[in-house]
Amino acid sequence: MILVTGGAGFIGANFVLDWLAGNEEPVVNLDKLTYAGNLDTLKSLADDARHVFVRGDIGDRELVSRLLAEHQPRAVINFAAESHVDRSIHGPDDFIQTNVVGTFNLLESVRAYWTGLPGGEKAAFRFLHVSTDEVYGTLAATDLPFAETHPYEPNSPYSASKAASDHLVRAWHHTYGLPVLTTNCSNNYGPYHFPEKLIPLVILNALAGKTLPVYGDGQQIRDWLYVKDHCAAIRRVLAAGKPGETYNVGGWNEKANLDVVNTICALLDELQPRADGQSYATQISFVADRPGHDRRYAIDARKLESELGWKPAETFESGIRKTVAWYLANQDWVQNVTSGAYREWLSTQYGV
Numbered sequence: 001m002i003l004v005t006g007g008a009g010f011i012g013a014n015f016v017l018d019w020l021a022g023n024e025e026p027v028v029n030l031d032k033l034t035y036a037g038n039l040d041t042l043k044s045l046a047d048d049a050r051h052v053f054v055r056g057d058i059g060d061r062e063l064v065s066r067l068l069a070e071h072q073p074r075a076v077i078n079f080a081a082e083s084h085v086d087r088s089i090h091g092p093d094d095f096i097q098t099n100v101v102g103t104f105n106l107l108e109s110v111r112a113y114w115t116g117l118p119g120g121e122k123a124a125f126r127f128l129h130v131s132t133d134e135v136y137g138t139l140a141a142t143d144l145p146f147a148e149t150h151p152y153e154p155n156s157p158y159s160a161s162k163a164a165s166d167h168l169v170r171a172w173h174h175t176y177g178l179p180v181l182t183t184n185c186s187n188n189y190g191p192y193h194f195p196e197k198l199i200p201l202v203i204l205n206a207l208a209g210k211t212l213p214v215y216g217d218g219q220q221i222r223d224w225l226y227v228k229d230h231c232a233a234i235r236r237v238l239a240a241g242k243p244g245e246t247y248n249v250g251g252w253n254e255k256a257n258l259d260v261v262n263t264i265c266a267l268l269d270e271l272q273p274r275a276d277g278q279s280y281a282t283q284i285s286f287v288a289d290r291p292g293h294d295r296r297y298a299i300d301a302r303k304l305e306s307e308l309g310w311k312p313a314e315t316f317e318s319g320i321r322k323t324v325a326w327y328l329a330n331q332d333w334v335q336n337v338t339s340g341a342y343r344e345w346l347s348t349q350y351g352v
């Protein structure tokens with residue numbers, strides 16, 4: 001079986017659902033259930049013996065060591081993190097605690113377990129660390145996309161904490177020989193995305209008749225990847241990646257934020273037009289920019305394609321259409337996650 005951490009969050013839950021849809025190997029899912037973790041996403045697995053959910057912290061060595069001893073996983077896939085840049089600006093503490101100290105403790109628990117495995121199992125074991133392209137910093141308009149060799153130049157408390165975790169993972173391989181794999185992925189979007197991030201926030205605000213907040217001039221560029229393509233990439237790296245290597249995962253989909261927002265508005269105009277016949281784009285509002293806002297991210301994903309044969313299945317156009325349709329069809333999930341804690345965040349960040 002495999003141990004997944006952070007499997008009640010956006011990408012981790014998509015990963016668990018896709019994993020169990022595609023094979024019989026069980027999953028132990030360790031998640032702290034912070035504001036970003038949501039068991040509702042996993043409710044289709046409630047009676048599925050292949051999914052064992054455990055509420056807990058990756059930094060809790062006693063708990064993690066017990067889970068490893070009990071379930072004897074052949075791999076650990078670490079999704080658990082604080083993941084939202086704006087939250088890291090308001091309060092970096094949790095980011096250091098989970099992303100840096102938590103990853104360190106997790107590595108130590110895993111190292112102790114891995115050291116005690118018999119030869120064949122020890123050689124086959126993998127620790128896969130899920131990271132971000134944000135560790136590479138920002139690109140100018142004419143720069144080449146980030147390759148795996150790009151220097152680490154993180155600019156936000158979030159990206160700095162993820163960079164630190166990547167360095168720890170690297171060192172645990174180099175020093176102790178732990179068979180690690182690291183993936184650095186671009187911005188994900190798709191089903192079950194918590195509506196504090198740009199794409200789900202815009203969909204929900206549009207439908208609720210609220211303003212669509214675009215930071216600064218809206219010309220910041222992100223390289224969007226449909227979440228299920230990311231999950232497929234992780235499965236591929238787990239199966240065939242070389243220990244100690246890092247793999248960049250991207251969608252070859254560079255888009256300016258304003259173009260993303262306009263695309264969502266056009267899709268909503270088509271799929272659920274406003275009663276007054278006006279476009280949702282009239283709700284766009286330019287607001288104060290994010291401090292230290294990275295201008296452009298773009299991933300060079302050629303290594304993953306040439307060495308392991310992965311490439312994304314969705315274009316931005318196909319993926320964003322599926323995503324908007326998913327939010328329109330899954331209003332129950334949305335109602336459940338937009339709790340009091342969510343409204344509190346909107347008031348901290350947007351003053352509404």
Ligand code: NAD
Pocket residue numbers: 005006007008009010011012030031032033034035036037038056057058059078079080081082083084098102130131132133162184185186187188189194
């Ligand atoms: P998310 O915020 O939606 O989910 C994170 C999950 O981790 C939540 O379920 C939360 O409860 C859990 N968690 C937080 N702290 C924990 C702790 N101390 N112990 C156990 N569980 C804990 O994040 P996401 O968007 O699903 O991202 C998953 C991973 O992918 C993160 O490591 C993130 O840095 C990385 N990543 C995300 C993106 C993206 O666009 N969302 C892109 C590249 C990489």
Ligand code: TYD
Pocket residue numbers: 085086187196197198199201213214215220221222257290
């Ligand atoms: P986000 O989804 O927070 O991801 P990240 O910061 O990890 O890239 O933001 C994506 C882009 O959208 C980023 O450039 C910030 C911008 N943005 C807005 O313009 N308005 C918003 O309300 C949010 C949440 C993000």
